[in-house]
Amino acid sequence: MLTKYQQFFTGRPTVEIAKDLLGKLVKYQTKSGIIGGYIVETEAYLGEKDSASHAFNGRRTGYSESLYGMPGNIYLYQIRGHYCFDIVVQDAEEPQGILLRGIEPALNIDKMIENRHMSGVNITNGPGKLVQALGIHSRDLDGQPMETSPLTVDLHNYKIPGEIAISARIGVNLKGKDGLSPRRFYVKGNPYVSNVKKQDMDLECHGWKG
């Protein structure tokens, strides 16, 4: 039996969940308080049939085992010396995931600046950057259910995107058949989306509705 929280992360297409996550609040409980920000950019990885997925062709190793876990679990992995935060979606044994690529800092911003040794949009406008901003530098949380983890997404605390933009995913192997598939979603105009040009930023509303 799935909890209400877990049900958010299954029972509908992964791309739909990825879009629905935009605007939700990521929170990380630490000794020095709660650090967090609103999700502004996500990417959908569709598992065994997706050439860009860690689970492509049923690939299953100890390293990426978490992807096969329950919906709403954390998949925390390392790439080129940087950690990335994935949310496991779909039922167990269905290895799909959503990569968080950008958040807009909201809680304990000073701590994020300190963790990153940087300021401005560079604090959190990339998958490795936002994890470092939260102060995570190990895989300790890999495989944990977000519902009972210090690292979580608060589904009741959110902003509404004005417009959701779609593009191909960043950094994936373009030779794969899904290299150019439109599975990246972001809040149009938000400055904390990775690779946005300054001229495309909405510096007034940050792309949120209202």
Place this chain on the structure above:
DNA sequence: TCGCCGATGGTCT
């Protein structure tokens, strides 16, 4: 402001 390129570290073959 853009694009290139080297560093990065862990995992798998």
Place this chain on the structure above:
DNA sequence: GACCATCGGCGAT
């Protein structure tokens, strides 16, 4: 030894 769901600095515009 190769492969990467990345980052930041540098040099060319």
